[in-house]
Amino acid sequence: MYVDDRWNPVAGDELAGFLEQINPIGDKYRVNPETTSVHWCPLPFYEQVALIRVKDPAWTPKNLFIYYLTDQGNLYWLNGTSPPIHEVNAKAPIRITDDNVLEYLRFFCFFVRGEEGPFLISESMDDPYVPKDVDDKTKMVIENTVRPASYEGKNEQGHFLCDAVVYYSNALFIANFAVQPGGMIEMLDDEPIAADLPVKVDAPVS
Numbered sequence: 001m002y003v004d005d006r007w008n009p010v011a012g013d014e015l016a017g018f019l020e021q022i023n024p025i026g027d028k029y030r031v032n033p034e035t036t037s038v039h040w041c042p043l044p045f046y047e048q049v050a051l052i053r054v055k056d057p058a059w060t061p062k063n064l065f066i067y068y069l070t071d072q073g074n075l076y077w078l079n080g081t082s083p084p085i086h087e088v089n090a091k092a093p094i095r096i097t098d099d100n101v102l103e104y105l106r107f108f109c110f111f112v113r114g115e116e117g118p119f120l121i122s123e124s125m126d127d128p129y130v131p132k133d134v135d136d137k138t139k140m141v142i143e144n145t146v147r148p149a150s151y152e153g154k155n156e157q158g159h160f161l162c163d164a165v166v167y168y169s170n171a172l173f174i175a176n177f178a179v180q181p182g183g184m185i186e187m188l189d190d191e192p193i194a195a196d197l198p199v200k201v202d203a204p205v206s
Helices: 012-022 083-091 101-111 136-145
Strands: 037-042 049-055 066-071 074-077 150-154 160-168 171-179 185-194
Touching: 012 037, 066 083, 074 083, 101 150, 101 160, 101 171, 101 185, 136 171, 136 185
Parallel strands: none
Antiparallel strands: 037 049, 049 066, 066 074, 150 160, 160 171, 171 185
């Protein structure tokens, strides 16, 4: 999720200016033009809002990425809670369609977290956040469970209905979602497939 080829590097004066704006992140993580890398990518459900990814090798844990939404120069830190996303959804505004609803579902479930981390929409073993370093039995369970998310049309309220396999904490389940045009997401139903797996999704964002 959000580790793909759509990222564009930020460099030079633009990089220095951006890092000056965010340093230190949450009074916790320092950034430096010499070591910190910054990339951005467009998001199909916004017209002029981009996703920014920040990474520095000095941070602990080593696999920490920090993400922002940027809207006309305003930054919203995606810290694992829903308010920054809902604020941008209202202001931007968000435009969810049949074509981009699954992308929004992946985005929302990755960045709005429970106590145990992201609700990873798990579609393929190629997803960098689906655990790979596991025993053969666990790997087979995961391989046989993950599958592409699907859009199932709209209900009478005009909500977009989606089905997806979710990896949360150390469990896999099939979930049915209703995505409202304004960006609110409701999990209508979930059916556990595999619990007590020996590995969790490890994708820190704050």
